[in-house]
Amino acid sequence: MPKVTAEHKENRRQAILDAAQAVFVEKGYQLATIDEIAARGGLSVGALYRYFPTKSDMMLTLLEERLGRTPELFRRLTMHAEGAWQRLSLCVDLFVLALRVRHPGTGRLLLVAWGEALQDRTARLGLQRRFSDLLGYMKSVVEEGIASGEFRPDADPSALAALLVSLADGVTLSWSIATPGVDVRRMRGTVLGMLRAYLVQSRSGEE
Amino acid sequence: MPKVTAEHKENRRQAILDAAQAVFVEKGYQLATIDEIAARGGLSVGALYRYFPTKSDMMLTLLEERLGRTPELFRRLTMHAEGAWQRLSLCVDLFVLALRVRHPGTGRLLLVAWGEALQDRTARLGLQRRFSDLLGYMKSVVEEGIASGEFRPDADPSALAALLVSLADGVTLSWSIATPGVDVRRMRGTVLGMLRAYLVQSRSGEE
DNA sequence: TGTTATAATGAGCGAGCGCTCACTTTCCTA
DNA sequence: TAGGAAAGTGAGCGCTCGCTCATTATAACA
Numbered sequence A, B: 001m002p003k004v005t006a007e008h009k010e011n012r013r014q015a016i017l018d019a020a021q022a023v024f025v026e027k028g029y030q031l032a033t034i035d036e037i038a039a040r041g042g043l044s045v046g047a048l049y050r051y052f053p054t055k056s057d058m059m060l061t062l063l064e065e066r067l068g069r070t071p072e073l074f075r076r077l078t079m080h081a082e083g084a085w086q087r088l089s090l091c092v093d094l095f096v097l098a099l100r101v102r103h104p105g106t107g108r109l110l111l112v113a114w115g116e117a118l119q120d121r122t123a124r125l126g127l128q129r130r131f132s133d134l135l136g137y138m139k140s141v142v143e144e145g146i147a148s149g150e151f152r153p154d155a156d157p158s159a160l161a162a163l164l165v166s167l168a169d170g171v172t173l174s175w176s177i178a179t180p181g182v183d184v185r186r187m188r189g190t191v192l193g194m195l196r197a198y199l200v201q202s203r204s205g206e207e
Numbered sequence C: 001t002g003t004t005a006t007a008a009t010g011a012g013c014g015a016g017c018g019c020t021c022a023c024t025t026t027c028c029t030a
Numbered sequence D: 001t002a003g004g005a006a007a008g009t010g011a012g013c014g015c016t017c018g019c020t021c022a023t024t025a026t027a028a029c030a
Helices: A006-027 A034-041 A055-067 A070-077 A084-102 A106-117 A121-148 A157-176 A184-199 B006-027 B034-041 B055-067 B070-077 B084-102 B104-117 B121-148 B157-176 B184-199
Strands: none
Touching: A006 A034, A006 A055, A006 A106, A034 A055, A055 A106, A055 A121, A070 A084, A070 A121, A084 A121, A084 A157, A084 A184, A106 A121, A106 A157, A106 B104, A121 A157, A157 A184, A157 B157, A157 B184, A184 B157, A184 B184, B006 B034, B006 B055, B006 B104, B034 B055, B055 B104, B055 B121, B070 B084, B070 B121, B084 B104, B084 B121, B084 B157, B084 B184, B104 B121, B104 B157, B121 B157, B157 B184
């Protein structure tokens, strides 16, 4: 097939990324073989190298295109919430939904990426950026709540944001390993209860 | 050296485990080579195999002996606390201390173990057990607080415990990757504030 | 339909790694 | 101090895997 449409090339690229993600998630980065990725992507090893220069590059692309866009996604999907508290609880719900329904394989990909980040500087920078972006967003939500008087004024937006993002990562982790005894729905209730108790200023005599 | 003391053998064994941990933490499990572990342990490849049958076995031993004992350690070190709240906050402080001072390399080892758990069933079981044990302990602390009237009676011990353990794992993770903008000490303050606000029954007119 | 540029193929190269085993060294015992 | 048992050595075997490249197949165009 010579001189093929740009659409065809993009489809192939995505098919390769799908295959790579599947194999990475199943075997981990190091044990994933190019042969298997090629086979699952429906093309030969040689053809695969017309799309990605190295195996490492496939991982980094996945990190950028499928993990790195989380912060932007959260920002967009919580845009229309009214008030900081609604936005904050929507974040929690979006996370739970993503974990349980929308992107169940992404958690494992994240874990694989973390493992590689110990060696691969670029992967580490990518994950740090993802973390920082998420942190920045959560921080802005808390700051908004403080400014509007919804939240207690002495809350530490930076620490609270780091806490929430770390919690999300930790839950993703135990979820990936399928640890028994973790009921995400009940955890949702508890975390919202804690946030409300700590953060929300009760205008006297409500609720 | 023939017929050598049991102490000598144990020293060697620990030296090998130290070396293995160092190399695993530095390179990750798959990229860590037996040659390097042997070199750092101060013996030859052949000798190393008199102590551990496989590379995988070194990892599993580390998981069992250096990661799996965390629950027991927490249980012991918080034994003398008076009351559930004191015990709970002591747990938080112990975690922060361990992360920052006592065992800074252990976090990375945990991350490596997690990555391997995706493939290695035994490693997965080991980590699940560790998680379950930690969960069980935290759960018992919360239950103690509810029973004594210190904590709000409608708290969900299981969900709260899962939340705290997941949070600890998440913080360990971001700490391992050295994510900037994470101030563990300020996070400690915030998490204690949240727990107190949510959990502790304010006997009317105290504090 | 003949031409051409490009996509696709897959056997094989070269390097690396876990593990073995024939051999050497060292300490304990009698 | 001679003998033996156990500790230690390290070159190399067998295998895997990322990546290449000479070759083939194919879609667009004249």
